[in-house]
Amino acid sequence: MSRNLILGGALSVxxxxxxxxxxxxxxxxxTAMNIPAKLQTPNAAHWFGTDHFGRDMFSMIMxxxxxxxxxxxxxxxxxxxxxxxxGLWAAAxxxxxxxxxxxxxxxxxxxxxxxxxxxxxxxxxxxxxVNAIIAIGIFxxxxxxxxxxxxxxxxxxREFILAARVAGKGAARISVEHILPNIAxxxxxxxTIQFSLGILAExxxxxxxxxxxxxxxxxxxxxxxxxxxxxxxxxxxxVPGFAIILTVLGLNLLxxxxxxxxxxxxxxxxx
Amino acid sequence: MLRYTLKRLMSLCISLAxxxxxxxxxxxxxxxxxxxxxLGVNATEETLAALRTELGLDQTKVQRYLAWIGGMLRGDFxxxxxxxxxxxxxxxxxxxxxxxxxxxxxxxxxxxxxxxGIYAAARRGKPGxxxxxxxxxxxxxxxxxxxxxxxxxxxxxxxxxxxxxxxxGWDKGFFAAMKSLTLPAIAxxxxxxxxxxxxxxxxxxxxLGEDFVRTARAKGLSRGQALRRHGLRNAxxxxxxxxxxxxxxxxxxxxxxxxxxxxxxxxxxxxxxxxARDLIVVESxxxxxxxxxxxxxxxxxxxxxxxxxxxxxxx
Numbered sequence: 001m002s003r004n005l006i007l008g009g010a011l012s013v014x015x016x017x018x019x020x021x022x023x024x025x026x027x028x029x030x031t032a033m034n035i036p037a038k039l040q041t042p043n044a045a046h047w048f049g050t051d052h053f054g055r056d057m058f059s060m061i062m063x064x065x066x067x068x069x070x071x072x073x074x075x076x077x078x079x080x081x082x083x084x085x086x087g088l089w090a091a092a093x094x095x096x097x098x099x100x101x102x103x104x105x106x107x108x109x110x111x112x113x114x115x116x117x118x119x120x121x122x123x124x125x126x127x128x129x130v131n132a133i134i135a136i137g138i139f140x141x142x143x144x145x146x147x148x149x150x151x152x153x154x155x156x157x158r159e160f161i162l163a164a165r166v167a168g169k170g171a172a173r174i175s176v177e178h179i180l181p182n183i184a185x186x187x188x189x190x191x192t193i194q195f196s197l198g199i200l201a202e203x204x205x206x207x208x209x210x211x212x213x214x215x216x217x218x219x220x221x222x223x224x225x226x227x228x229x230x231x232x233x234x235x236x237x238x239v240p241g242f243a244i245i246l247t248v249l250g251l252n253l254l255x256x257x258x259x260x261x262x263x264x265x266x267x268x269x270x271x
Numbered sequence: 272m273l274r275y276t277l278k279r280l281m282s283l284c285i286s287l288a289x290x291x292x293x294x295x296x297x298x299x300x301x302x303x304x305x306x307x308x309x310l311g312v313n314a315t316e317e318t319l320a321a322l323r324t325e326l327g328l329d330q331t332k333v334q335r336y337l338a339w340i341g342g343m344l345r346g347d348f349x350x351x352x353x354x355x356x357x358x359x360x361x362x363x364x365x366x367x368x369x370x371x372x373x374x375x376x377x378x379x380x381x382x383x384x385x386x387x388g389i390y391a392a393a394r395r396g397k398p399g400x401x402x403x404x405x406x407x408x409x410x411x412x413x414x415x416x417x418x419x420x421x422x423x424x425x426x427x428x429x430x431x432x433x434x435x436x437x438x439x440g441w442d443k444g445f446f447a448a449m450k451s452l453t454l455p456a457i458a459x460x461x462x463x464x465x466x467x468x469x470x471x472x473x474x475x476x477x478x479l480g481e482d483f484v485r486t487a488r489a490k491g492l493s494r495g496q497a498l499r500r501h502g503l504r505n506a507x508x509x510x511x512x513x514x515x516x517x518x519x520x521x522x523x524x525x526x527x528x529x530x531x532x533x534x535x536x537x538x539x540x541x542x543x544x545x546x547a548r549d550l551i552v553v554e555s556x557x558x559x560x561x562x563x564x565x566x567x568x569x570x571x572x573x574x575x576x577x578x579x580x581x582x583x584x585x586x
Contacts, residue, residue: 007393113523
């Protein structure tokens with residue numbers, strides 16, 4: 001197993017465990033304010049220190065992981081749920097008008113500056129986790145449609161697909177029973193990458209106040225809170241920053257590792 | 272090439288038309304009446320109606336869309352509801368911050384990424400390559416607005432080399448203005464440089480495996496000479512494509528960095544206009560950014576096709 005896979009897997013599992021454990025246990029109540037204990041640097045009682053309201057940053061990071069994962073997960077789900085069927089359909093009708101419309105539509109979404117549109121959507125329809133998910137998820141659709149189509153097209157020329165057609169199976173059934181299992185690895189790798197991009201996007205939206213709203217903790221908003229206090233309490237910016245970096249790094253390494261496992265030829269070229 | 276250009280030009284126009292429709296539709300659904308927002312709760316029905324007529328809000332949606340598009344084609348972006356000044360003037364003013372910032376960041380990103388990518392490719396598999404690739408992995412994972420905060424902490428608050436925010440303005444001189452854009456440009460550039468360095472490396476490695484590089488080695492060139500004389504130029508094609516795409520990302524992506532540094536650019540204009548429900552400004556700035564992205568992508572496509580004839584044949 002590659003180093004990337006182990007390190008990436010370990011980091012990702014750590015974040016997921018932190019998020020899951022936060023449902024049943026956090027060192028402190030993440031919303032509990034304790035003004036006398038505000039702006040403490042990391043210490044034995046508060047492992048990651050406290051913020052300007054004296055809230056325990058470790059607990060907030062744990063619960064914030066939940067928000068990040070939930071937003072990114074559903075956004076990837078939207079991309080997979082809509083993008084994969086579209087890509088399969090386009091590949092099954094290669095060169096036809098369905099293929100043309102789907103791919104041109106995808107080109108169009110790609111041309112939009114995603115961040116600007118995400119800000120527009122959340123600003124117009126109201127800030128909040130649900131709108132953030134939709135804004136991020138829309139841009140995952142063309143990514144998955146393209147990857148699915150790209151993976152499916154060469155398969156349609158293979159003998160085993162021909163055999164399935166001779167056996168009388170329709171395009172839809174072939175797509176689900178034969179194409180999909182063969183491109184699953186490809187989609188899993190892409191999902192890990194989109195997941196990490198989703199976490200970055202959620203952090204950016206929350207940072208400008210358009211993501212999850214208080215009292216739901218989110219890493220991006222923790223950074224926004226830290227901005228004016230960064231000179232007197234740098235840990236307020238460092239802690240959520242490192243949480244984001246390690247999570248995204250973990251997912252990217254995991255994606256790379258999975259790709260290497262899928263295609264051993266790449267192992268040499270990639271570090 | 273002409274046929275390819277025309278085909279791409281047509282798809283550019285369709286993209287722009289659909290983009291404008293989407294933006295207009297999104298803004299139309301937005302709750303809140305700009306007229307009552309401007310006049311406050313005490314406004315009478317007559318004054319509200321008068322203002323709606325003045326702003327053109329009483330026209331049908333189709334009329335308003337056509338008026339908006341027609342105006343933009345003539346360079347008239349309408350009048351800001353909030354400041355009662357032409358939107359085009361506001362945009363032009365802000366563009367003097369956003370555009371130099373994007374160009375500055377692009378230059379920095381290239382200056383960092385090219386040497387890093389070439390170095391890694393030349394030392395493939397060795398510790399130097401592994402360190403550079405490790406650094407790029409971290410660079411991609413860093414949110415640029417967090418990196419911006421760290422730059423402010425270190426270079427503005429602790430070392431006091433730069434100001435923590437704001438823009439000196441071009442009337443204070445070129446260097447003063449560039450200095451105030453330096454930290455934002457670095458914050459924008461570094462994550463992009465990480466991506467670019469990886470593309471540069473893999474593109475170079477692809478080229479170095481080609482027969483013509485082997486021929487160059489066989490006639491006695493060292494690995495470095497072969498890389499410089501034959502590898503680099505060929506490896507640049509995909510790199511330039513990514514570079515073009517990054518410019519549009521930097522222009523649009525600057526909007527969050529502008530928030531961190533309180534820069535009076537397009538990004539801050541969007542945020543201020545959104546909170547003031549100054550929808551005509553939001554609409555026009557968004558359209559301008561989408562326009563910039565689509566046109567840059569178009570230019571990149573054309574440049575790519577001009578260099579690589581295989582691409583023209585395919586589409």
